[in-house]
Amino acid sequence: MKKLKITLFIAILLVVLAACGSEGETDSSTENQTGDNQNASSEYGLIEEGKLIFAASGEFMPFSYMEGTEMVGYDIAVAEAIAEKLGLEAVPQKAKFSGIVTGVNEGRYDIAVASHTVTEERKEKVNFSKAYYYSGPVIYTRPDSEIQSAEDLQGKEISVSRGSTYVDTAKEYTDNVPQVDSDVVALQSLASGHHDAVITDNITGKTAIMNGLEIESRGQLGVSEQAIAVNKENEALLNAINDALQELKDSGELAKLAEEWVGVDITQEPEELE
Structure with a gap:
């Protein structure tokens, strides 16, 4: 009976040790995986992890x-x-x-x-x-505008989006460059009878026309990245x-x-x- 108790004790001990070993290996694997994700994220110097x-x-x-x-x-x-x-x-x-x-x-x-x-x-x-x-910058005007090309922009009022590169483009033609919060606002204002022209990109202008604004393109001024x-x-x-x-x-x-x-x-x- 004593020998049976010892054998049973050893068997239980082996099971416990095996379980501990298995648990330890799982934790190590999880820690490594988490560490790899953190390292990958940290190398980019992000404001917030992940x-x-x-x-x-x-x-x-x-x-x-x-x-x-x-x-x-x-x-x-x-x-x-x-x-x-x-x-x-x-x-x-x-x-x-x-x-x-x-x-x-x-x-x-x-x-x-x-x-x-x-x-x-x-x-x-x-x-x-x-x-x-x-x-790239494109000239937009109202359909009844006399502006037909870049040469006609000299001295005109050209509205652009504040902070955009189109500010400098417009200043090549005039000192009268009202700046607004967005290209859409500039085009809406143009269609409502304000300003002589707007300089913005072709896609924004085409989208505005598709949405019902009565404006027209009068030529592209360049290509940009x-x-x-x-x-x-x-x-x-x-x-x-x-x-x-x-x-x-x-x-x-x-x-x-x-x-x-x-x-x-x-x-x-x-x-x-x-």
């Missing part, structure tokens, strides 16, 4: 605009696709366009996916990714975004997003001006 906080204006249809309380559009879809590639949660933040680059520079947002045109002035404050679409703004101190995140964009381009997903939200593929650099 999240990609990005800014957009929410006032630039079809690139970013509000549907109820949700911000949607091509810019938003691109940001979400990049976040998915990086294994991060996309967190959009609505902000005034004129302050977005400063917000990235000061660390309020990880990145900006807000249809920013790459300029030397902006490159002094932030780094830019590869272009995720191409655009639209890219994602990243803090200058965050090279790792910039490189990861460029890799993600390249994958999206190579797979055709970027073009599909453009066609879904904009109606045409704007991801290919135009060979020449139309």
